[in-house]
Amino acid sequence: MEKTLYTVIVFSENRPGLLNQVSIIFSRRQLNIESLTVSASSIEGVHKFTITVYTDEEEIDKVVKQIEKRIDVLKAYYYTDDEVIYQEVALYKVDTESILESDEIEQLVRKYNARFLEITRTFSVIEMTGHTDEIKELYYALDKFGVKQYVRSGRIAITKSTSELLSKFLSEREEEAKG
Amino acid sequence: MSQSQISGSQALMRAFVAEGVETIFGYPGGAIMPVYDALYDFHDKMRHILVRHEQGAVHAAQGYSRVTGKTGVVIVTSGPAATNVITGVADAMIDSTPMVVVCGQVVASLLATDAFQETDVVGITQPITKWSYQIRSAAEIPWAVARAFYIAREGRPGPVVLDLTKNAQIELMNFHYEPCTFIRSFIPTPPIDEQTVSDAAALINQAKKPFALVGQGVILGNAEDELLAMLEKAQIPAAWTLLGLSAMPTDHPLNKGMLGMHGNYGCNIKTNECDVLIAIGMRFDDRVTSKLATYAKQAKIIHFDIDIAEINKNVKADVAVLGNSKETIAAVTKQLQPARHDEWISSFDSYAKIEYDEVIKEEVDPSTPDIKMGEVISKVSEATGHKAICVTDVGQNQMMGARYFKFSQTRSMVTSGGLGTMGFGLPAAIGAKIGAPHRTVCLFCGDGGIQMTIQELGTILQENIGVKIIVLNNHFLGMVRQWQEMFFDERYSFTNMKNPDFVAVAKAYGINGKCVSTHEELDHAIAEMVSNDDPYLLEVRIEPKGMVLPMVPAGADITDVRLK
Secondary structure: OOOEEEEEEEEEEOOOOHHHHHHHHHHOOOOOEEEEEEEEOOOOOEEEEEEEEEEOHHHHHHHHHHHHHOOOEEEEEEEEHHHEEEEEEEEEEEEHHHHHHOOHHHHHHHHOOOEEEEEOOOEEEEEEEEOHHHHHHHHHHHHOOOEEEEEEOOOEEEEOOOOOHHHHHHHHHHHHHHO | OOOOEEEHHHHHHHHHHHOOOOEEEEOOOHHHHHHHHHHHHHOOOOEEEEOOOHHHHHHHHHHHHHHHOOOEEEEEOOOHHHHHOHHHHHHHHHOOOOEEEEEEEOOHHHOOOOOOOOOOHHHHHHHHOOEEEEEOOHHHHHHHHHHHHHHHHOOOOOEEEEEEEHHHHHOEEEOOOOOOOOEOOEOOOOOOOHHHHHHHHHHHHHOOOEEEEEOOHHHHOOOHHHHHHHHHHHOOOEEEOHHHOOOOOOOOOOEEEEOOOOOOHHHHHHHOOOOEEEEEOOOOOHHHHOOHHHOOOOOEEEEEEOOHHHOOOOOOOOEEEEOOHHHHHHHHHHOOOOOOOHHHHHOOHHHHHHHHHHHHHHHHOOOOOOEOHHHHHHHHHHHOOOOOEEEEOOOHHHHHHHHHOOOOOOOOEEOOOOOOOOOOHHHHHHHHHHHOOOOOEEEEEEHHHHOOOHHHHHHHHHHOOOEEEEEEEOOEOHHHHHHHHHHOOOOOOOOEOOOOOHHHHHHHOOOEEEEEOOHHHHHHHHHHHOOOOOOEEEEEEEOOOOOOOOEOOOOOOOOOOEOO
């Protein structure tokens, strides 16, 4: 079956051990997590996982149901790339000398909408946000001058829907708790 | 320190009392000693059963839960005790048995130092529990215990593990207990969608050949009456998963028998002939469906379940009715028109006859001197007026128990279905008898399985638990041997067993028993066994190479039923 990159967004209570509970659901199916970002969400006390994984719709549907079944998970959703706005951030370390030698690196930085984060006498750090392929492109372009270090974050994503689904869920649950 | 403060261990005891706990299965040890010390003062409120191995405690709690519907409670210490309960916890998870297991843990300051008898219990149990939580301070105990019972019991039931550090058992705290009634991240029972109810009813109303496949969800939802009303109103024949057995009396005309690998001939054939397949509280296990690619493709599928994750997991549903089976079945039944499907229902008969002639007749009433497994089970069932609880171990004894024991009331079949845990039987039977002291509890086990937890005879001795233990001894790991005969060119690789004198072993534990090898001896011994409520061990020397038939080979079409 055709494999698609899915973005799974999980909202959970902020309790220890949640990451393990979520990740074993993937590993049990031999699904390799492409990227994983965990942080506090915009709602106080709620944690957000953004996970990308290549699989098919039938499988991702089952995975998301199993994630949501975990007691401390509030909600879990999955999206294809056209349903979310997403971004990654990357840092590239290059020799300052190679920046000074020509204006090629500066032009690359302009072209890719990247920026200099730090410039010291010996090395400089360039930062770029974008999609995986753009970030990789810049890496290959910079590597002609020698990239000393390169790191890439996992994906963060925001849905295209107008309302925050989780807020609706939480307010519904609040009503049920009262009543 | 104020006078009203109590220790964490006392808080645990009070919380148990508040949750209505009457029976605890357990085994003390270093990291749980403060709890056992507190239990000393509560022994008049709660009965503690001292098992002989922690695995026995969990299986006993499972047996207790399965016959009572209550949440089984287990207390053990840390480290090896916690790892010894793992099998039972995994078993309870896959068979949806509500259970709360409290494991001791080293003091919080020693966590993650590889302290004596420390193990990462939460890490190990997360994949096999509904919830697993480490309690590090006494103040958390009431909250965590309330939550544990709520989670274990509500929705699709399952096991919860509480990993209780020793310091939390000792610390003082102000006790205040409030049962848990709500967790915002946990919706145990999905609300009923009226649309799915009417869609399901419409499908059943237009069905010419409806067929209900019933699982444990009906028993867990206490929906036996509602199910019967539905089946009778629309005249729907029904078949059972292993764990659904006993939800409906065996002799009901709409009860067509068991599904799956060793199920009844007609039930498997008709699965691929029905036009509407109504799955209720079952999860389309591979032992029920066999090859999915050819499974019930002709039928519209209606799937009743409380767990949304079961929908479309193995078999795609045309209509999924989510909710508690007691409510959903009643809601659908209300919209059903009374119907008759006489021809369809009687079409099961020819298969039943073939199965009877070719398999059952000889199995329950053998023409040869050797005793057969089906014969033993059928005679024991008969001797108890078909009113007993049937507990099995795993393997041929289990399939034979399921096939030949007859049920007249619900919650009468206790077996390890999903996990297939050998060694489950003896402790589960102990738990079942404790949960249902006025009923006869018959355990059928093999010579292999009983030796996996045979130490629990000591529990029977100590508590005088009137379990009837029937050891079907063929000196083989029978089911594996059967597969070796059928699929491995009769290469009997390590399935032959040299066994102890089981009756002598029982005697050593003060349990009466007999070993029989003829049909007549069997009859007399069964009569003796059921004449009182004492524990009894009946060793039956059965034919060495008995087979469980019919059989659908693993991975074959469900209609590929082998009768010999």
